[in-house]
Amino acid sequence: MRHESVCVFTILVWTGGFHYLGYTTMKFLIVLVAVALAANALSDREQWDEFKLKHGKSYRNLAEETRRFAIFQDNLRVIEQHNAKYERGETSFARGVNRFTDMTKEEIKKLLNRKPSPKTGNTMTAAMINATVADSLDWRAQGAVATVKDQGDCGSCWAFAAVGAMESAYYMKNGQLVQFSEQQLIDCTTSYGTVGCDGGFMQGGFEYAHDNGISTEDAYPYAAKDQSCQSTTVFLTISSFVQIEQNEDTIKSVVGTVGPVGVAIYADDIVSYSSGVYDNPSCPNSSEELDHEVLLVGYGSENGQDYWLIKNSWGTNWGESGYIKLARNSNMCGIAQDSAYPVL
Ligand SMILES: *[C@@H]1O[C@H](CO)[C@@H](O)[C@H](O)[C@H]1NC(C)=O
């Protein structure tokens, strides 16, 4: 409320100086400007209140809340401008308010913590590389994908990608969905080169699950923070992992024959994605810039545009119920550079 009152007061003082304009004109101007400002401010404020409620946001003091509201408004303007283009049919995806909308680019970057993998997987079999597969595929429809999880305020995307791939691989082999433990990978894989909430790579998780096995989510629940490695009951041990060729046709063949696979992307700009096929030619695509890991669970095309169907680990309030469709066949956000799957 404070902001609006201050603005209206300023206008009254300012218009007061133009007394020669005539009373009616002046009054009209005041009302017009005040209404325009109030409508604008109210709508931001309403969206802010809704945002805080929906995402359970609270701030430690008024100064912090004021700062967050300003960041929120900046992000809101970017979202509105983009969505105006979307309304005009100039882009194939929409952006929206989500729990990241009160965060700066720098803060978001800190959550995106994929590190390049020093681990090398097994090579692929020729049969897989050129397999003929369906034109579109959604492994969720087969029941092969566990529910969308939320990594929270911890840079553990890589553990979610590794676990997601193992959950699906376990389903493909046993016809049963069991949720595995991201926290175990966060806590126990430092000797494999990962750094918990400060980042890692799915291949470290695969190697750990090969050497030590992985337990269930229930046995070793998610804490969204670094802990010391706890002893637990192992549920699954994998035999190896395969690193996929850097080629989207090959990745499609593998997803079509093997099932969901873990994949690295550059994610800074998808943070405000809400729906549609994300297609942004300026999204960085080099191996060096990949900073997020997710699970590829299918592919298809929408309005003539080919896409990859991807499960993220930012909860179900993000994107299309936790998923994003990323443009396919153009190495969008570097999706072809680093993908892998576990072999049970
Ligand atoms: C896959 O097909 C392409 C083109 O048809 C061919 O050049 C390539 O050798 C094949 N790769 C394998 C591993 O069979």
Ligand SMILES: *[C@@H]1O[C@H](CO)[C@@H](O)[C@H](O)[C@H]1NC(C)=O
């Ligand atoms: C990366 O994107 C640029 C610009 O769109 C493109 O010219 C380049 O071919 C892409 N590189 C790869 C490896 O896909």
